[in-house]
Amino acid sequence: MREGNLEAPTRHPIDWKNPAFYDEAAAMQEMERVFDICHGCRRCVSLCQSFPTLFDLVDATDDGEVHGVKKEAYWSVVDQCYLCDLCYMTKCPYTPPHAWNLDFPHLMLRAKAIKHQKGEVGAKEQLLASTDTHGRFAGIPIVVDVVNKVNGTKAARSAMQSMLGVHPDAWMPGFAEQRFRWGRAMSGEASVVVNGQRTPGQVAIFATCYVNYNEPGIGEDLLKVLEHNAIPYVIVDKEQCCGMPKLELGDLPAVEKAWAANIPVLARYAKEGYAILSAVPSCTLMFKQELPLMFPDDADTQAVKAAMMDPFEYLVARHKDGLLKTDFQAALGKVSYHIPCHGRVQNIGRKTEELFKLIGQTVPLQLTTVERCSGHAGTYGVKQPTHKLAMKIGKPVFKSMAKDEPDVISSDCPMAGHHIAQGMREAGTPAKALQHPLSLVRIAYGLE
Structure with a gap:
């Protein structure tokens, strides 16, 4: 209160x-x-x-x-x-x-x-926050294989510490062999539109840097859930980083450049009646809150704000309209679910938890929900000066997530999920698996 x-x-x-x-x-x-x-x-x-x-x-x-x-x-x-x-x-x-x-x-x-x-933000911090620059490695098979293997060595982590200021013990994502925005992900096979729905019957996917370059499987699972529910989708024509990493540095001119690249594209989908979904809460929040507050008089920015939705916000709304399939088939076991900060502050309620509970009405699911900051917080959790502080901040979350000896841990923020998994491993209480909530929904539907 x-x-x-x-x-x-x-x-x-x-x-x-x-x-x-x-x-x-x-x-x-x-x-x-x-x-x-x-x-x-x-x-x-x-x-x-x-x-x-x-x-x-x-x-x-x-x-x-x-x-x-x-x-x-x-x-x-x-x-x-x-x-x-x-x-x-x-x-x-x-x-x-x-x-x-x-x-x-x-x-x-x-x-x-x-x-x-004033020029007091270091080059290492600026480079670390340049997600599209790093993402150029993704999708180049030989390069990806070499980079992912080398990044696990002490020599490479020492170099990352020197070049990017990354703590040698911090978890870092690997690069995907195939970017989400390449190939099948652009096709949008689903084609059925339900008339008279209160929620938009068509979806545009903003991939996000992380899903595109690092874990495209999260995006693929979102598409499978949409297809199973006969919800037509498209992948937005083009995109670049939402600007959140640069916002965290105070680099507002760089945020403006990202805004100028993304908003005209997304506004077209918003005006055509699409719900725009982003599977990373920080990216969703950027379009829902920060950019509208930076550009309050721009009509296109406000249109994108109105159309932007968390995937579970959208799926729960479809369920309330009687348009979401509940033919869940596979048990999920004991799931410890973490609500990330940038999901909480969207003022949408606990939508992922709501959908998990809906799944639990059909198949076995024992759910534990943890609502506290994991400590990862974008680049904060991997930087040399702050990684140990991030692990300290996350310690109550690590303990709460491990309390019921879960089969699976999950967080809407994939980076927070990995940070929590690291904390649990270091405490000697690892779960059997780490899965994104969208992946768990796909599994519950029995989809391959």
């Missing part, structure tokens, strides 16, 4: 085109105001490392107040924020329309943007 603010939180547009947005002195003054409120509240202390860092700085002052913290120390708080948005959406009682008007994540974004504009 939000003490002091009983209305739903609202978001102000991000005024990033205004030169005042980059006024460092003004940003520092606003941080002091917000940090003072956070220090007096402290209910977000368990969410991430930003708040313990802040509170330790305050507690180390002579009088235990924010005004005693040196402004240059504020950057240590900023650097620990990975824009999960949980403080804003689930904890803070002082978000707008409260008079204190507190938006911690977007204040951290402003600080990150100032840091980037």
Whole structure:
């Protein structure tokens, strides 16, 4: 419950085109105001490392107040924020329309943007966040085979640490031999449209960098579920990274370039009545929240926002309209399911859990749901300075996921899933398998 603010939180547009947005002195003054409120509240202390860092700085002052913290120390708080948005959406009682008007994540974004504009974001961080650049290796058989094998060696991980700032112990995704957007994935075989449905009867798939380059099987499983339900689909004509990795760095000009490439394409599908699905929650959130707040007056951006849906948001809506098949055949056993942060803050409810429970009405399924940050948080979980902190943040999740000795662990965020699997292995409590929720639905339907 939000003490002091009983209305739903609202978001102000991000005024990033205004030169005042980059006024460092003004940003520092606003941080002091917000940090003072956070220090007096402290209910977000368990969410991430930003708040313990802040509170330790305050507690180390002579009088235990924010005004005693040196402004240059504020950057240590900023650097620990990975824009999960949980403080804003689930904890803070002082978000707008409260008079204190507190938006911690977007204040951290402003600080990150100032840091980037000053040229203080390192080349390693910028390269690590360039997902389309890395993805060029995907789909080239000999190169993929060599890169995937070499990446598992100590020498290669040492080189990655040197070139990209990646911690040698952090899990890193391999490259796919065939990209999702190549070949069969472009065909869209399903062709039946149900008249009079309240949910869109046709789907456009935004592949995402991760599904396209790293785990195309997730996308293929989504297509199989759509085909089984006779839902026609297309893969969007062209796409590039949604911009979330660059947003986390404060590189707003790079985000704008991604926006300029993606929105005109996606807006066409939105205007033609497609639901646009993205299988990675961070990408979905980018189009649902961050880009609409960065470009609030752009009609195409708002149209894409209205059409963009989480896959399980869409499937549950189809079920409520009586249009989803429930002919599940295969038992899933004991499943520990993790709700990722960027899924929680979409304000859609626990849709994946809802569908799992629907499956459990037909076939054996023992479900445990864990709703807490895994600690992975994009590049935060793999960087040299923050990987161990990410594992520390995720420790309660690792324990909760292992509690019932699951057969399978699962998370809508595939990277969080691997991060959790690593944490469970290191704790000596691994599950038998890691599967994306879409893959589990495909298995439950009995589809090959």
